[in-house]
Amino acid sequence: MTMAHSAQRSTIAVGGVAVEMFSGGSGPPLLFLHGAGGNAGWQPYHEELAQSYTVYVPSQPGFNGTERPDWVYTITDVCHFNQALVETLGLEQYVLMGSSMGGWVAAEMAAMCRCNLKALILVGAAGIKPDKGEIAEIFMVSAQTRSNQRFYDISQVPNGEQYQRELTAEEQLVAHSNQEMASRLCWRPYLHNPSLPYYLGRVNTPTLLVWGRQDAIIPVECGEMFQQALPNARLEVIDHCGHSPALEKPGEFLAAVNGFLAGV
């Protein structure tokens, strides 16, 4: 786990649940929501964003160091939990960024309550079922297949070897537990909500959609469908890039995000 000295790890109580939180930087608030694989902690792109924003990276309920409340079964439940998290943190006019499953959560949160949102950034987001392609199977596949799906070319990922090394016993337990929670939330309908495109028609929040053109998990077609559904959204597609643009093409990812945020 990467931890720059500007970030801190803490625990905050949300409705009686202890939430694991990484945070750092200064400026207006930016809340980042991780994907189905869990919270990888404070990453270099968080550090870059922390130059201009106060960045919050919580572990979602049931993932990593945050316990699962008994009532959290669905993505909708997670969204309501997160609205309580936003109130607990006292975030006003915040930027909401989510990656993969976290992008789905962010889109649903925006549909629930957009009045407090300054901007929305969805990165390789789940949540909409593609018409032509398919969202790749991520549960009923081997760990090796899952790993292969993630990047277009792992050799261009800074510190790419950390995604190929064998996990420690403790890391394996966390990964197992994260996958259990993701299975609970995303199994059926599989990684999408059929009603979400209709919810999004009212979400006029300035929105950036960032996709890797070669995303092998959530096809770029989903990015196009998000753009069609959202009245105020722009899609940035990064070439030679898979499902995790922030990791595989950090320079282009940050240029897209900073360019967007400068204009909102």
Place this chain on the structure above:
Amino acid sequence: MTEVFWFSEQPYGHVTDEDLAPYESGRMHFPNTHFDPEKAHVLYSNYHDQYALADEVGFDGIMSNEHHSSYWCMKPSVNVDAAVIAKVTKQVKIAMLGNVIALNDPVKMAEEIAMLDCISGGRIISGFVRGTAVETLHAGISPTENRDRFEEAHDLIVKCWTTPGPFRWEGRYFPHRMVNPWVVPIQKPHPAVWFPGTGSPESVIWAAKRMYPYMNLGSLLDLTKQLKDIYFETAREEGYEPGPEHFGYLIRCLVADTDERAQEVGRTFLWTEGHRQRGPVEFNDPPGYQSREALRIKMSRPTIGTGTIGRRMSYEELQDAHNIIVGSPETVINKLRYIKQTLDPGYMLIYGNEGNMAHEDVMRSVELLGTRVIPALKED
């Protein structure tokens, strides 16, 4: 007194190791283009003839089961098979081991099992199973839901059998506002419930807490003894004294006129063994399928493994371990006596055919079991 049951997995015996080898797993990935319905028709007929003979020659019962996406078990519905058994037999108990109740509507399950009990004249033993994880995956259901769905389905089925309708059931997974099944079981308060397992202590404890007989599906004898001990400990904690009637054991077993012939035919018990559970752990034990409690119990009893799955033993080793028993009637009687002395099971479930064993060999085995082996065991 030990009761002896016949059991056939009803394999599609035309599949070979070579057919299976190219695929990532032996179940979900192995394409059903290898299934020929015309060949299956012949096999089903043979298996039903074996049922009829088992009834005639003196078996106490016939056990059946259900699997999905499995070439080694052509039974996607245990209730359909039990209906056949009910009609081709007259005496035997019919032990369904069982319905994968987490994956089906419990009210319909309760109705179907009650119907079977009526058709068979009260011969049904209703096993409830969680199924292998593949059953859940094949049904499109999150493995994290299996246990909670199982518990709710169990409670609703028993209520359908014991509480006059109509009533309301507002469960999380199976909500019904009007439950009023017309058909209820002959047996009162309801058919006996059995619960099977291979290596999970949590299954044993679940069964023991409800006084449901636990059937061990062919784990090695030392592990099976440990699991039986857990059952008995739990039963005593619950305040009742368990006996053989609470415990059964499944044994692969084939009898022929001579030891030589039995050795030859029995080798088929290892048919495609390397492929059945082969596949990523995400198929066989996906995250969330086992409860945290099950993992905790396993950690606290480090000697308990996962049954025979994952441990490859040779034909000879499996015979030495009394896990496969083949031979002439005399040989088999002696070996089954050893199991009786070791485990004292109330029920011996004879897993009696496999793969492409010839129908005539299996019929002869059924006959010798019924006429020679079972009477000898009953004399003990």
